Amino acid sequence: MWASFSPVLGVMKFETAPLTFENWRRLSWMGIDWLQDAGGFAMVGLVLWILNGLRNPIYDHLPGGKKRNRLVGPGMLLAAGIALTLYLVAFGLTFIVADETPATRRSDFLGHPLSRMAIGLELALAAAGLVALIGFGGPFVRDCFRLRWGRIYALAKLSFKEAVRRRVVWVFLAILLVYLFPARWFFQEKPEDELKSIVGVTTRGMNVLLVSVGLLLAAFSIPNDIKNLTIHTIVTKPVERFEIVLGRFFGYLGLVTAALLGMTGLGLLLINLGNVSKEASEESMKARVARYGELDFVKVAGRQKASSGDFTGVDVGREDTYRRYIAGHPQSPQRAVWTFASVPAGYEKAGHVPLEFAFDIYRTTKGEEGAGVQVTFELLTHQWDPTKKIADPLNPGVQISMEDGYNRDSQGLANVKKEDANWAKVDAVAERYGRFVYRNFQIFDYHTASIDVPSGLFKNAAAGTPTSPAESGAAPRSVSRLQVQAKCETPSQFIGAARYDLYFLESEGNFSVNYFKGSIGLWFRLVIALAIAVACSTYLAGVLSFLTAMFLFIGGFFLDFIQELARGMNIGGGPLESLARLIKNNTATVELDPTPTVRALQMFDGAYRWLLRRVMNVIPDVDRYGLTDYVAQGFSIGPDFLLLNLITLVGYVLPWLVAAYYLMKAREIAA
Amino acid sequence: MAETAVADRPVATHPNVGEVIVETHNLTKVYRDFWGRKKKVALNALDLQIKRGEIFGLLGPNGSGKTTTIKLLLGLLFPISGEATVFGMPAADVRKNERIGYLPEESYLYRFLNAEETLDFYGRLFDMPSEVREKRAAELIRLVGLEQDRRRTLREYSKGMRQRIGLAQALINDPEFIILDEPTSGLDPNGTIWMKDLIRQLRDQGKTVLMCSHRLDDVQAVCDRIAILYNGDLQELGEVDTLVEDAVRVEVRAVNLRLTDALRTDLESVIEKHGGKVESFGHPMTTLEDLFKKVVEESKARPGRRWLPAADGKS
Numbered sequence: 001m002w003a004s005f006s007p008v009l010g011v012m013k014f015e016t017a018p019l020t021f022e023n024w025r026r027l028s029w030m031g032i033d034w035l036q037d038a039g040g041f042a043m044v045g046l047v048l049w050i051l052n053g054l055r056n057p058i059y060d061h062l063p064g065g066k067k068r069n070r071l072v073g074p075g076m077l078l079a080a081g082i083a084l085t086l087y088l089v090a091f092g093l094t095f096i097v098a099d100e101t102p103a104t105r106r107s108d109f110l111g112h113p114l115s116r117m118a119i120g121l122e123l124a125l126a127a128a129g130l131v132a133l134i135g136f137g138g139p140f141v142r143d144c145f146r147l148r149w150g151r152i153y154a155l156a157k158l159s160f161k162e163a164v165r166r167r168v169v170w171v172f173l174a175i176l177l178v179y180l181f182p183a184r185w186f187f188q189e190k191p192e193d194e195l196k197s198i199v200g201v202t203t204r205g206m207n208v209l210l211v212s213v214g215l216l217l218a219a220f221s222i223p224n225d226i227k228n229l230t231i232h233t234i235v236t237k238p239v240e241r242f243e244i245v246l247g248r249f250f251g252y253l254g255l256v257t258a259a260l261l262g263m264t265g266l267g268l269l270l271i272n273l274g275n276v277s278k279e280a281s282e283e284s285m286k287a288r289v290a291r292y293g294e295l296d297f298v299k300v301a302g303r304q305k306a307s308s309g310d311f312t313g314v315d316v317g318r319e320d321t322y323r324r325y326i327a328g329h330p331q332s333p334q335r336a337v338w339t340f341a342s343v344p345a346g347y348e349k350a351g352h353v354p355l356e357f358a359f360d361i362y363r364t365t366k367g368e369e370g371a372g373v374q375v376t377f378e379l380l381t382h383q384w385d386p387t388k389k390i391a392d393p394l395n396p397g398v399q400i401s402m403e404d405g406y407n408r409d410s411q412g413l414a415n416v417k418k419e420d421a422n423w424a425k426v427d428a429v430a431e432r433y434g435r436f437v438y439r440n441f442q443i444f445d446y447h448t449a450s451i452d453v454p455s456g457l458f459k460n461a462a463a464g465t466p467t468s469p470a471e472s473g474a475a476p477r478s479v480s481r482l483q484v485q486a487k488c489e490t491p492s493q494f495i496g497a498a499r500y501d502l503y504f505l506e507s508e509g510n511f512s513v514n515y516f517k518g519s520i521g522l523w524f525r526l527v528i529a530l531a532i533a534v535a536c537s538t539y540l541a542g543v544l545s546f547l548t549a550m551f552l553f554i555g556g557f558f559l560d561f562i563q564e565l566a567r568g569m570n571i572g573g574g575p576l577e578s579l580a581r582l583i584k585n586n587t588a589t590v591e592l593d594p595t596p597t598v599r600a601l602q603m604f605d606g607a608y609r610w611l612l613r614r615v616m617n618v619i620p621d622v623d624r625y626g627l628t629d630y631v632a633q634g635f636s637i638g639p640d641f642l643l644l645n646l647i648t649l650v651g652y653v654l655p656w657l658v659a660a661y662y663l664m665k666a667r668e669i670a671a
Numbered sequence: 672m673a674e675t676a677v678a679d680r681p682v683a684t685h686p687n688v689g690e691v692i693v694e695t696h697n698l699t700k701v702y703r704d705f706w707g708r709k710k711k712v713a714l715n716a717l718d719l720q721i722k723r724g725e726i727f728g729l730l731g732p733n734g735s736g737k738t739t740t741i742k743l744l745l746g747l748l749f750p751i752s753g754e755a756t757v758f759g760m761p762a763a764d765v766r767k768n769e770r771i772g773y774l775p776e777e778s779y780l781y782r783f784l785n786a787e788e789t790l791d792f793y794g795r796l797f798d799m800p801s802e803v804r805e806k807r808a809a810e811l812i813r814l815v816g817l818e819q820d821r822r823r824t825l826r827e828y829s830k831g832m833r834q835r836i837g838l839a840q841a842l843i844n845d846p847e848f849i850i851l852d853e854p855t856s857g858l859d860p861n862g863t864i865w866m867k868d869l870i871r872q873l874r875d876q877g878k879t880v881l882m883c884s885h886r887l888d889d890v891q892a893v894c895d896r897i898a899i900l901y902n903g904d905l906q907e908l909g910e911v912d913t914l915v916e917d918a919v920r921v922e923v924r925a926v927n928l929r930l931t932d933a934l935r936t937d938l939e940s941v942i943e944k945h946g947g948k949v950e951s952f953g954h955p956m957t958t959l960e961d962l963f964k965k966v967v968e969e970s971k972a973r974p975g976r977r978w979l980p981a982a983d984g985k986s
Contacts, residue, residue, distance in 0.1 A: 058749060058763050070763065154795035158781065165783045229779040233840060236745045237796040238768040670747035 012290075012500050012633055021640050025111040030648070032110075032126045037617040038655050039129015042136040043087070046080050049136070049662060079135020086128035093121040140658050143242065151239055155247020156254060163217050163255050172213040173259060177266075179205030194277055195284040196632040199518070202267045203628040206260065206522055211529045211553065214256045218533035219546035221248045227542075231669055241664040245657070249534045256526050264519040268512055286634035287509030288356070293338035293484065295499040297324055300333050316362045316494055323360050323496035328373065328488030335487055336497040339480035340461075344506065347458035352418045354505040355379075355484065358448040360496035367493060372442040374489040379457055381434035382466030382481050393432065406433040414439060418452045431456025440489055450505070458482070509636040517637040521627025524649050528620045529553050531653040535660040538667065556622035566612040574605025620652055688724035692848055692879055693744060695719045697753035700739050700903075713739040715903040716753065723847075726870060726880040728894035728911070730887070735900040737883045738776070741850055744881075745773060757848065769797065772846035774837050776853045776883075782826040786817050786836050789825065790843055797844045811839040814869075830857035838866075848879045855889050860963050867893050888960075891915065921947065924955060 021027070053071030060068045096117045106113040114122070163169050179202050222244070225231040234244060271285075297313040311334070313324025326334035347353050361373050386403035393405075400408075409429045415438055416426045430436045436457045443449055461481040484502060488495045532552055536545035555562065564570045572578050572588030580601055581588065592598045625645060630637045698717040702710045714736040721727045729737045742748040743755055746763045755762040758770055780789055787808060794804035812821050815835035825833060834857045841849060854870070855863045870880055870893050884890050890897060891911055899907040907914065928934065930952055939949050 056749065056751070058761065059754060060761055070761070148798055150798050151796050154792055158784075158792055161788075162781070162783055229775065229777065230781055232745075232747060232775050232779050233773070233793070234796065235747060235765075236768055236771065236773040237793065237844075238765050239796055240765055668748050670742045 012630065012635055018641060021644065027644075028110050029112075032122060034651050035126040035129040035133070036122075037129075038651070039083075039126070039132045040614075041617070041655060042129065042658075043080075043083055043132035045659065045662060046076065046083070046132055046136040049666075050076060050080055052666060073139070075138055076135050079131050079138070083128045083132040083135060086124050086131060090121055090124040090128060093117055093124060097121055136662075137658055140242075140661050143240065143661070147240060147243055147246070151243050152247045152250060155234075155239075155244060156251035159217075159221060159248050159251025160255050162221075163252065168216065169213055169255065169259070172209045173263075176205055176209045176259075176263060179209075195271070195281070198267075198271060198274075199284075199515075199628055199632040202263075203518070203522065203632075206263055206519075207525065210256050210260060210263075210522070210526060213259075214252060214526050214529050215533050215546055215549050215553070217252045217255070218248065218530045219537050219549055220542035221252070222534070222537040223540070223542035223545065226669060235669050241667075242661045245534055245538060245660045245664055248537075249530055249657075252530055252534075253527065256530070257523060260519055260523055260526065264516055268515050271515075272512075284632060284634040285511050287511050287514035287631075287636040288503075288634055289506040289509060289636045289638070290356070290500075290503035291340070291344070291506050292500055292503045293340040293480075293482075295497065295502075296337045296339065297326065298335050298337055300335055313497075314494060316496070318362070318496075323498045323501070325360075325362055325494040325496040326486070326488055328490040328493040328495065330489055330491070332488060335485045336495075336502075337486075338484045338499075338502050340482040340484075340504075341480050343458045343461050343481055345462070346506070347504070348455050348462055350455050350458075352423075352452040352454055353458065354450045355453050355502070356448055356450045356505050357443075357486075357502040359443055359486075359501055361443070361445045362494040362496055363492075364494070365492045367490070372444040373493045373495060374440040375443050375495060376440060376487045376489055377438045377451060378485045378487070379430075379436040379453060380483050380485070381457060381461040382479050383460055383464060384434040402433055402435075406435055409433075410437075415441075418454075423454070427454035427456040429456070430454045431459050434460040443495070453504070511631075511634075514636055515631050517642065518628040518631035520637075520642060521625040521645070524625040524645060525553075525622050527649060527653060528556075528622060528625075531656045532620070535656040535663070538660045538663040552619055553622060556620040559616070559619055559621055559623065562612065562616055562619065566609050566616050568609055573602065574608050576601040576605050576608070621648075624648065688722075688877060690723045691720045692723050693719070693721035693755075693757050693881070695740075695743075695753065695755045698740070698743060698750050698755050699752045700736075700743060700748060701751045712903050714743070714750075714900075717900075717905055719898060719905070719908070721879060721881060723879050724874060724877050725895040726874050726882060726893050728890040728897035729881065729883045729900065730890060730897055731900035731906075734902070736903040737900055738852065739903075740900070741852060741881070741883060745771070745850065769844065770847045772841035772844065772849040774834075774841040774849070774851045774854055776856065780825055780833065780837060780840065783824055785824050786812055786821040786839070789836060790839060793840045793843045799844070807843060807845075808839075811842055814842075815839045831859060831862055834858060835862070838869075846878070848881070849873060850881045850883075852883045853885065854882060855884065855886055860960070861967065863889065864960065864964060888958075920950070930954065 050072050053069060057072070058070045060070050097115070100115055100117070104115045106115050106118075109119050109122075222231070225234075231244070235241065297311050299311045313336070314327060314334070315321065316325050324336075326332070326336050355377070359375070367373075384402065386401065386406075388402050389399040390402055390405065392398040392400040393409075406429065409432070410426075413422055413426050413429065416422045426436070431454075434457065436453060438451045441449065441451060466479045466481050486495070486497065486502070529549060533545055533549035536548045540548065561570070565574070568574075572581060573592075577592070577598070578588075580586075580592065580598065581590075584592075586592065627637050627645075695717050698714060698719075699712070700714040701712050704710050717736070717740060719740075729740060731737050739748065743750055744757060744762050746765065746768075749763065757767045760767040781792075784792065790808035790811060791804055794808060799807065812818055815838055817832060817835060817839075820828070820832065825836065828836065834854075838851075838854065841851070851870070855866050858866055867889060870882065873880055874895075882890065882894060894911050896908070896910050897914065898905055935952055938952070942949050
C-alpha cells in the first residue's frame, strides 16, 4: 500500500489498495512471496553455515567416545538436501515456463492466470524456501527456548541507561521539540490545511530524528562493546549470544518508544491547545471510518448501462494518472459508478448515513467566478428496476412501474436534508423503491463534501439476494447491493474520481486516539531501523553498520523506483546503457543501435538487474508504514490494518534477527 | 582494607578436591588473515589439566599464549583443533559460565554505572533473585573496600578501584572456578597483599583459581601448580615447590644463633664430611613485602613518625 500526502484533497490517495483481511488472495501471494524471498536467503545462509561448520567444527564429546558437531546437525543437512532438490526442480520448471506461449492453457491461481507449470514453479520455490527456513531457523527456534527474559531485560536496561546517560539522545529530542510548534508560525497556508501541515511536519521531524538516533545507538552498541572489551564481561557470564542482540534491540526500542510516546503526547497537547482553525478542525480533526466501494466508469443509454469495458473514464492529460475523468453536461451519458457488494447492518438503523466525497475538477473554461461544479448523485439498490411493475402503494390492486411510482412519490422531495420535516418521507420513498437522488450538488476543488443518505435505502439494499434478471436461460449473475452514480452536470467541465474519493462514513472515531495510532506506523519504522542496525552491528564495525542500515532504510522510500529499475521497466535502460546514452548524447527514449558494444552493455545491465532483484528483497518497504497520512487526512486507522502491518513487519524483521543470531554465534568475540 | 566476610566463613574443602575440572587436549589456536592464510600460531597442542581446589598459575612472556588459553577456556575464541572442557562441558557452552568467575586484565566494565549498579547488572545475568543480588552486592562491595564509593560512577574510579570492583563482579555468583588475569595489576602493596590472601582463602573454600600474572613473586607466593608457556608451546608444568626447588643445594635455618667463626668452622667441617661444599654463610633476608607488612602493622598500632635521622646527620 502506498498512501501519499495529498493536501489538496481531503481524501486518502492509495496507489495500490490498502491491505485488508478480505483481500485473502493478495495476502496469500504475499505469503508465497515471503516464503520464496526469505527462504532464498535462508538457503544461502544454510549453505554458508554448513560449510563453516564442517570446516571449523566444534565438537561435543558424548559418552562412548563419540563426538557430535555442535554447529551442524543432521536436521540441517537433511533440510539443505531437500531444499536443494526442490530448487533444482524449480530450476527445471523455469525452462519449461520460459518456453510457454500465450496459447498455453492457464487457470486462475489466487487471482492470477497461470499455467500448471507456472503454478508448479511458484509452489516449488515456496516449498524450497519453507524447507530452507525450517533448516536454517530450526536451531534459532530451539535456542529461543533457552533465552532468559531476565537477562535480556538486564541488557535492555543497560542499553537504555547507557543511551540516556550519553546525552546524545537529549540533543536529538531538543531539536525535535522545534517541530512541535504550530506550522503557521513558520509559513502561510490555507486554514483548512493547517492541521494536515502540523501532523505532516511533526511526523517528518520525528521520522528523521528518532530514526537517526535509533540507528546511531543501535549501530555502534555492539561494535563499541567489542572494541572496548566490555563484552568480555558479558559473554563470560551464562548469557546466550543472541540475548545480547535482543537486549540491545529491546533496550533501544524501549528508549525510542518512550521518546515517541512523549513527543506524540506533547504534539497532541499542543494541537488541542493551539487554537486550530474551524476549517481545519472540520476538515481533518476527525477519524473517519470509511466504507469504500469498487469504481467503474460507464456510459448510460437511457436507463440501461452500457458495457463498462468500452469506457474507462477520460484522460485529460494530467501527469498524475491516479484519477480518471467524466465530462460534464446535463445530457452527458458518462458516469462514475461505485458499487458496494454489501451494506453493514448498522446502516439500516442509523437514520441516515453520510456519503462523503472529494473530486478533482478539470476546467476547460474558466466558468463562473467563485462557483463550483454541479454533480448529481443517484444511489440505486439491486431491487431498483425502473420498468418493473409493483403494486401501487396508494392504489391497492393497481400495478405501477417503479419509475413512475418513484417520480410521483418523490415530488417536492428534491435535495431534502435530514433536518427537514420531509426527511421521513424521503426515507420511506427510498426504502420503497431502492432509489435516492441528490441533484446538482455544488462541489469545489480541494474540499471534502457530504450528503446524507436515508437509512431506508439501505434497508431496501439489505433485503433479498442481489442477482440480475436471467437472460436467455442463463443463470442469474450476482450483482452489487448498492451503487452510487456520479454525473457532472456543468457543461465544459470534467470531474476526476478515483476509487477512494467517495465513501460512506460509517462512523467517526476519536482524533486523539487516531493520532496515537498514527504514531504506531512510525514505531514500525523504528523497529525496522533498529533491527537492521543491530543485525549489521553483530558483524560489521559501527560506522559500516550505521551506513548500511541508513542506506537500506532510506532506500525503502525509493523502493518503487528500485523495483522499476530491477524489472527493467524504467526508461533509458540500466546504468551502463544510460552511461552509453550520456556519452553518445542520446535521449532516454531513443532505441540504441544493437551494436556488439551496446548488446554487451545491456547484458551487464541484465546481470545488474538480477543482482538488484536479490538485493531489493532486503530493502524494507517503509512507505507502507506511513500511517500518519491517515491522521492528516482525518481517517481512522483500523485495528485489522494495524494487525496486518504488524504481521508484515514481523515477516521483515524476523530474518534479520535470525541473521543476527547466526552472525553472533559464529563470531569470535576476542579475535 | 576491611576484614572480609570471606574470612569469616568456616573453612571447608569441597568433597571433590582433586577432581579435574579443566582439561585441554591438543588445544591449538592459529590466527589467520582475511584470506585464511596462517598468520600466527598462538597456541600449539596444549595438554593441560586443572584440578579442583588448587591455585594454578599460567606464566609466560608476552605473546606466549597465556591470554589465548584463557580466552579459549572462556569461549571467547574458538580453537582450530583440539578441545577444551570446563566442568565436563565444552568451552563454547555458555552453561559452564554459571560456575565461573572471570577478572579480565583490564577492568572492562561499563564506566557510566556505579558499583552498586554494576554488581546488580551482573547479578541479573545470573538470574539471581533481587534480594540475593542486593545482599551479595553489598557483601562484595564491603569485601573489596568500596563502601564509601559505591555510588560513584566507575568513570571516577582509580585503576586500583576498578580492579577491585572487577574482582567483585567476578565473584558475584560465588563461582567454583575463578580466572584471574593479572589480578594484582594496579593495586598498591596493601592491595596486593590483600588480593593474595583472598586468593588463598578462595582455595581454602574449595574453589579453583587459574591465575595469569607477570609478577612472579606473586605467583610463587600463592600458586600450587604452574604452567610456563613460550611461543604457544608448553615448556614447563608442575608444582611450584618442586619446580623451584634447587635439589643440589641445602638450606638450613636456625634460631637463637649468631654467626661466629667457631660456628662457621664447625659447619664447614660437617658439610665437607658429607661431600658438600659451603657456598655462603649469612643471616637470612626477609622479603620487602614482609618488611612492608611489618611497618604498616606497627604504624597502625602506634601512629606517628617512627624513623628519625641519626644525631650526626647520617642515616
